Amino acid sequence: MPNSEAKYAALTPRRILLIKLRHHGDMVLTTPVINRLHQHYPDAEIDVLLYKETRPILSEHPALTDIHVIDRSWKKKGIRYQMQQELLLIKSIRARQYDLVINLADQWRSALLSMLSGAKVRLGFDFKKRRSVVWRVGHTHLVTTENHSELHTVEQNMSILSPLGISTEDARTSMHYSESDKAFCQQLLIKNQVTGGYIVIQPTSRWAFKCWDDDKFASVIDALGETGLTVVMTASPDKKELEMVRKIQDLTHNPQVISVAGQLSLTQLAAMIDGAKLFIGVDSAPMHMAAALNTPCVALFGPTKMQHWRPWGNNNTTLWAGDYAPLPAPDSIDTKTQQRYLHAIPVNDVIDAARSYLHD
Numbered sequence: 001m002p003n004s005e006a007k008y009a010a011l012t013p014r015r016i017l018l019i020k021l022r023h024h025g026d027m028v029l030t031t032p033v034i035n036r037l038h039q040h041y042p043d044a045e046i047d048v049l050l051y052k053e054t055r056p057i058l059s060e061h062p063a064l065t066d067i068h069v070i071d072r073s074w075k076k077k078g079i080r081y082q083m084q085q086e087l088l089l090i091k092s093i094r095a096r097q098y099d100l101v102i103n104l105a106d107q108w109r110s111a112l113l114s115m116l117s118g119a120k121v122r123l124g125f126d127f128k129k130r131r132s133v134v135w136r137v138g139h140t141h142l143v144t145t146e147n148h149s150e151l152h153t154v155e156q157n158m159s160i161l162s163p164l165g166i167s168t169e170d171a172r173t174s175m176h177y178s179e180s181d182k183a184f185c186q187q188l189l190i191k192n193q194v195t196g197g198y199i200v201i202q203p204t205s206r207w208a209f210k211c212w213d214d215d216k217f218a219s220v221i222d223a224l225g226e227t228g229l230t231v232v233m234t235a236s237p238d239k240k241e242l243e244m245v246r247k248i249q250d251l252t253h254n255p256q257v258i259s260v261a262g263q264l265s266l267t268q269l270a271a272m273i274d275g276a277k278l279f280i281g282v283d284s285a286p287m288h289m290a291a292a293l294n295t296p297c298v299a300l301f302g303p304t305k306m307q308h309w310r311p312w313g314n315n316n317t318t319l320w321a322g323d324y325a326p327l328p329a330p331d332s333i334d335t336k337t338q339q340r341y342l343h344a345i346p347v348n349d350v351i352d353a354a355r356s357y358l359h360d
Contacts, residue, residue, distance in 0.1 A: 007141060008121055009165030013041060013099035017117060019049045020104040021070065024266070024285035027057040028292050029153045029312065030104060032171035033161065037102075038063035040166050047096060049113065056266040057285070060176035068092060070109075093117050103139065104157055106130060111138025123160055153308045173292035173312050177267040177274070185264075185271045189232075192258040198230040199354075200273050200290075202281040203248060204241035204261075207335055210283050212300050212342040214244060216350075218251035220280065223351045225254040227358050229277055234269060234286065235261035278357050280350070282342065283309055291316055296357035298350060302341035303327045317353040321345050 016037060020030045027050060037046055045065040048058055052069040059067065068089060074082040090113065098119040103110050106127050114122045115138040124139035136142070141163050148156045158168035189198070203217045221231050231254065235241035245261040264272060270289050273279050279290035280298045290297040291311035299311045302321045310318045321327055325344035333341075 006165035007163045008100075011100065011121060011164060013044050013121075015045045015047070015065075015096055015098045016041065016100045016102065017047050017049060017068075017093065017096070017098045017119070018102045018104065019110045019114065021049075021051055021107055021110060022054070022105070024054050024057055025288045025309070026153070027054045028173055028175060028285065028288040030157055031058075031061065031174045031292065032154050033102065033104070033157050034058075034061060034063055035172060035174060036158070036161060036166060036168075040164075047098075049093070049110075057175070060178055060181075060267055061174070062176065066096065089113075090116050102160055104160060108134065111135050114138045123163060125160065150307070152310065152312060154312045156308075171312075173288065175270045175274075175289045175292040177270040181265070181267045181271040182275075184268050185275065188260055188263065188272075192260070194230045194232070194258060196228070196230065197277045198232045198275070199224060199227075199278045199280065199358075200232050200234055200276040200286075200295075202234045202279075202284065202286045204235040204238075204244050205282050205284045206236070206238065206241075208240075208338045209333055209335065209341050210302055210304065211244070211340050212282060212345060213340060214248045215251055216345075216347050217248045219347045220350050220354065221248070221252045221257055222254050223347075224354060225256060228256075229358070230256045230258060232272065232276070233257065233259040233261055234264060234272065237262035278354060280354060287311055298353045298357070300342050300345055300350065303330050303333055305330050317356070319345050319349055319353060 034046060046063055047066040048064060049068040052071040055067055055069055058064060074085045098117050101114045101117050101119040101122040103114045103124040111134055122139045123141050125145050126142035127145055143160050154171050158171045161168055205211055224231055233245050235245045242262050245259050249257060249259055269286060273290050273295050274293045276295050278296045281287045282300045283304045287299045291313045294315050297311050297316035299316060299318045301318055306320055321342045321344045327341055
């Protein structure tokens with residue numbers, strides 16, 4: 001390994017801060033970095049800084065000591081309130097006296113917080129869009145992003161560990177929940193008269209362009225009736241997602257279908273997925289959770305950068321609409337469109353993929 005790529009290999013930090021300001025799925029994909037840091041520095045305290053709404057993804061992670069949050073609603077309460085909260089955040093970060101900051105984020109704010117942390121070693125990515133004095137001053141070492149277009153997001157994240165001389169091989173995601181989350185799910189299943197094995201299907205995404213057809217999901221659910229397993233449908237509490245689940249239920253003829261859509265927290269959803277024989281869903285955070293929990297997973301993809309976002313691990317099958325029909329370029333998509341680009345994926349291929357896990 002070149003010297004520049006193991007610059008801080010002798011470092012033995014007491015406290016580490018990891019920064020990632022993105023969506024729920026992105027937070028699942030940061031867990032390999034957390035897991036490897038904990039493995040390499042077993043005596044170090046590891047904290048994270050994230051957006052408040054994504055906190056549940058990491059709230060039960062056993063390797064974490066503290067979680068700092070940025071609440072994106074601060075700005076709705078006026079500039080004075082926002083500044084007060086920002087100053088309190090900086091104060092709480094500085095109070096932890098970090099030796100090492102690892103910034104996986106690409107926002108200007110993350111570079112500023114990295115610099116203000118007071119940590120002697122501050123790693124970030126050399127993003128082309130952030131080549132400026134502010135970004136350089138925010139970090140003591142910038143890791144190349146030249147090959148990121150060819151890498152999965154997990155591999156991109158792990159590459160930031162190279163200056164520390166830490167192996168980036170065999171990276172694994174993880175998802176954690178509490179015993180009370182597990183107990184809640186067990187009671188919910190009993191309440192719905194589910195006593196045997198079950199399959200979790202989450203057909204929804206907050207973006208319609210990532211969704212498959214309702215009638216096709218219904219056909220898959222009908223075909224799964226032969227397995228004798230109950231289908232447990234999940235979704236966020238969002239009205240559009242709840243309506244989609246209701247519509248799919250109305251189209252099915254399989255009597256062994258229940259909906260717990262909108263009834264689970266993210267950690268309760270993790271417990272539900274962990275107990276399932278199979279997870280079927282679209283490009284979404286629950287799909288990444290299923291992969292992290294090593295629950296067999298059938299993932300349906302449309303015009304997303306599959307190289308970056310496919311489920312991580314070996315216990316999954318990805319069906320890409322682009323293998324069946326032309327798709328627009330991911331960067332050209334109007335995310336507000338109601339068009340469902342997964343339409344081309346055939347029902348039988350999803351059923352076959354599901355059966356391949358259930359008949360083992």
